Amino acid sequence: MEKIKLKGKTLKELEDFFESISEDKFRAKQIFQWIYQYKVDSFDEMTNISKSLREKLKQLTSIDSLKIEQIQHSKRSNTKKFVFRCEDNSLIESVLIPDQDRLTLCLSTQVGCPLNCQFCATGQMGYKRNLSVYEILDQFIQVSKFSNRKITNIVYMGMGEPFLNYENTIKSLMIFASDLAFDISGKKITVSTVGIPEKIREFAHTSFRGKLAFSLHSTDEEIRSLIIPINRKYSLQENIDALEYFYKETRRRITFEYVLLKGINDSDKDIKGLVKLSRLIPSKINIIPFNSIKHTNPTGIGAELEPTSLEEFNAFVEKLRKNNLTVFVRNTKGSDIEGACGQLATQIFKSHKVSI
Numbered sequence: 001m002e003k004i005k006l007k008g009k010t011l012k013e014l015e016d017f018f019e020s021i022s023e024d025k026f027r028a029k030q031i032f033q034w035i036y037q038y039k040v041d042s043f044d045e046m047t048n049i050s051k052s053l054r055e056k057l058k059q060l061t062s063i064d065s066l067k068i069e070q071i072q073h074s075k076r077s078n079t080k081k082f083v084f085r086c087e088d089n090s091l092i093e094s095v096l097i098p099d100q101d102r103l104t105l106c107l108s109t110q111v112g113c114p115l116n117c118q119f120c121a122t123g124q125m126g127y128k129r130n131l132s133v134y135e136i137l138d139q140f141i142q143v144s145k146f147s148n149r150k151i152t153n154i155v156y157m158g159m160g161e162p163f164l165n166y167e168n169t170i171k172s173l174m175i176f177a178s179d180l181a182f183d184i185s186g187k188k189i190t191v192s193t194v195g196i197p198e199k200i201r202e203f204a205h206t207s208f209r210g211k212l213a214f215s216l217h218s219t220d221e222e223i224r225s226l227i228i229p230i231n232r233k234y235s236l237q238e239n240i241d242a243l244e245y246f247y248k249e250t251r252r253r254i255t256f257e258y259v260l261l262k263g264i265n266d267s268d269k270d271i272k273g274l275v276k277l278s279r280l281i282p283s284k285i286n287i288i289p290f291n292s293i294k295h296t297n298p299t300g301i302g303a304e305l306e307p308t309s310l311e312e313f314n315a316f317v318e319k320l321r322k323n324n325l326t327v328f329v330r331n332t333k334g335s336d337i338e339g340a341c342g343q344l345a346t347q348i349f350k351s352h353k354v355s356i
């Protein structure tokens with residue numbers, strides 16, 4: 001009989017489990033703390049659980065861990081990229097990004113990604129499957145064990161689209177924020193989405209109160225569709241409506257992410273579009289330098305994309321600021337280890353792209 005995996009379960013799921021094996025419900029809280037707060041991976045460390053119950057749990061359940069396959073260290077920025085091997089041999093990546101006052105972990109939610117955004121390396125590698133709650137959480141647990149500093153912030157900006165793995169994403173967020181588990185404030189957790197309107201609306205009503213980032217990249221429907229194919233299915237306008245709704249319901253400001261691509265989305269017309277949009281939705285904008293994805297051998301328009309020159313990049317940012325927009329420039333840390341934004345694509349896929 002296959003053992004039940006305890007890691008990845010919510011408190012409620014653990015309570016149901018203990019009831020189902022005729023044990024006290026309060027055991028759930030103890031196990032929840034041992035696994036997430038204390039990050040133990042053996043039952044013998046659980047000193048407030050009787051020996052007989054520990055034996056029973058060993059028979060019925062397991063506490064699994066992702067295997068660290070490789071760690072790459074960026075000498076330039078001190079960023080580290082972790083490659084994990086899942087049970088089915090899939091490889092996923094997380095990136096640990098140090099800053100003066102924070103340590104941010106960038107997590108993956110899928111093996112690969114089905115969206116095929118033209119500027120993103122993960123999109124070029126194809127899609128395999130959603131990650132389980134356990135696989136999302138364990139990226140954090142394993143990196144925490146490895147790091148001598150406490151991870152203070154989490155961004156769901158690694159491989160995959162969190163809102164296409166909605167249920168598991170929400171469960172993992174709840175566990176990250178729970179004071180009995182990881183106790184990370186929602187203010188320090190950002191979920192980034194390409195934009196699935198119905199999920200944006202649903203997200204407004206989850207009890208998890210975290211930040212939402214939207215991968216905008218163009219305010220023009222046609223151009224956005226060119227670089228983000230799913231825009232043909234979920235248009236920018238539908239997403240804007242959903243984001244307005246999100247703000248009205250939550251009063252939380254949206255972050256727009258905008259990768260600057262030479263000749264594609266960096267003109268004065270684009271400035272006008274951004275100014276108009278930010279008057280509509282209380283927000284801030286992260287302007288992101290385009291990181292090369294040449295290592296994935298992109299085809300089609302992806303192969304032609306280039307970063308906006310530094311001079312024009314700075315001018316673009318200045319123009320936005322002159323219009324009173326709140327603009328941040330995202331550093332491209334970790335690009336020397338293919339660990340910067342949009343560069344995550346594990347070697348295993350390079351040889352055989354999965355078609356969808």
Ligand code: SAH
Nearest residue numbers: 120157161192193194215257290291341342
């Ligand atoms: N699917 C989600 C999360 C993953 S992408 C989303 O689309 O938001 C996380 C961020 O990295 C997004 O803002 C994305 O647009 C950005 N990104 C992707 N490829 C990039 C590249 N080559 N250079 C810089 N940023 C990139």
